[in-house]
Amino acid sequence: MTTITSIRSICTAPADIRLVVVKVETSEPGLTGLGCATFTQRPLAVVEAVDKYLAPFLIGRNVSEIEDIYQSAQLSSYWREGPVLNNALSGVDMALWDIKGKQAGIPVHDLLGGKCRKAARVYVHASGNSIDETVDQAQQHIENGFTHVRLQSAVPGQSTYGTNTDLHTHETIDGPTTPQNVFGPADYVRLAPKLFEVARDRLGWEVELLHDVHERIPPYLAIQLARDLEPYRLFFYEDALPPEEIEYFRQMRQQSSIPIAMGELFVSLKQCMPLIEERLIDYIRVHLSMIGGMTPARKLATICEAFGIRTAWHGPGDCSPIGHAANLALDMVSPNFGIQEFTPYNQATLDVFPGCNNLRDGCIWPNDRPGWGIEIDEALAKEFPFPDHPYNGAWPAIRDRDGGIIRP
Ligand SMILES: [Mg+2]
Numbered sequence: 001m002t003t004i005t006s007i008r009s010i011c012t013a014p015a016d017i018r019l020v021v022v023k024v025e026t027s028e029p030g031l032t033g034l035g036c037a038t039f040t041q042r043p044l045a046v047v048e049a050v051d052k053y054l055a056p057f058l059i060g061r062n063v064s065e066i067e068d069i070y071q072s073a074q075l076s077s078y079w080r081e082g083p084v085l086n087n088a089l090s091g092v093d094m095a096l097w098d099i100k101g102k103q104a105g106i107p108v109h110d111l112l113g114g115k116c117r118k119a120a121r122v123y124v125h126a127s128g129n130s131i132d133e134t135v136d137q138a139q140q141h142i143e144n145g146f147t148h149v150r151l152q153s154a155v156p157g158q159s160t161y162g163t164n165t166d167l168h169t170h171e172t173i174d175g176p177t178t179p180q181n182v183f184g185p186a187d188y189v190r191l192a193p194k195l196f197e198v199a200r201d202r203l204g205w206e207v208e209l210l211h212d213v214h215e216r217i218p219p220y221l222a223i224q225l226a227r228d229l230e231p232y233r234l235f236f237y238e239d240a241l242p243p244e245e246i247e248y249f250r251q252m253r254q255q256s257s258i259p260i261a262m263g264e265l266f267v268s269l270k271q272c273m274p275l276i277e278e279r280l281i282d283y284i285r286v287h288l289s290m291i292g293g294m295t296p297a298r299k300l301a302t303i304c305e306a307f308g309i310r311t312a313w314h315g316p317g318d319c320s321p322i323g324h325a326a327n328l329a330l331d332m333v334s335p336n337f338g339i340q341e342f343t344p345y346n347q348a349t350l351d352v353f354p355g356c357n358n359l360r361d362g363c364i365w366p367n368d369r370p371g372w373g374i375e376i377d378e379a380l381a382k383e384f385p386f387p388d389h390p391y392n393g394a395w396p397a398i399r400d401r402d403g404g405i406i407r408p
Pocket of ligand 1: 212214238239264
């Protein structure tokens, strides 16, 4: 029997984004696994949950019992779920899938039933401080072979999600009263249709365009914007509503034909069920480590298949290459795969994580090595410590013109 001998967190930021990876070591010499536990706004809380709680609870367990380890570790806190505990659990869970693949000598996608496509088509981000800058970036992506592009453009003078005016992407934070913290929902919903009008004029109709509202506007404006964007035939319209307002999806569905994507803020499989059961969304966007890892995510993918909902797993920069590999494993085996969000790696990330999945022709390609087929160079990872940040990675407040708080 192969048992767990050590569980520990590794913190690194090769692209200046706080990543947490969990390494599980075993009684079999040289057999180790890696899992993604990245919650970039609360990374240190996840590290504590892994090192102080999961490690003592799970050392000595049989590595082959992934489902039982998942269930027992989750219940060991009595109060369960939430992004901190789920990410900690995901770190261990994904590492055990990595180990199982290495023991079998096959990639995780083969453990899950085998490939039903050759590669996963991705979408990338075009984010500008003006409409023209955004569309220029999209043009560049298309020239580089991408077929799906998310467009985000700043409202002049405001902190707008997905652009470099947004404070959480800034290295320095001046506090909640600077003009950059301001975001006017009405200003934004006036600008967004213009962005897509210009984009269709300049880019044509063959490229697939996407947009992320990031839950920043009230429900009535989200429904209005869905209707206003309909003429531009978006691939999907993302996070128009926050998790607290999911009842409004029923109204959005009744009033608009726009394809709807939702889910990166969900922290459990069960939370997704009302939207799935009523077929109120077209794409599920869960962040795998936020719901606890591969074990719950593979069940979610299959549930969605039964309801005709496609997958579009969350894949921003605050997802480690191990997390991206887990996304890709599900992309490869799911008949209901829709699209994969992806953020191309910088050279430092490629060096810290040897074996990263290849990006070419607008797709990511599995490496076909056992497990995730990705390792971590721990000595090099230490050379990229978490960058200094006044709130250790937490997002600053964003406010409406009257000072009222806006969702991030
Ligand atoms: Mg998003």
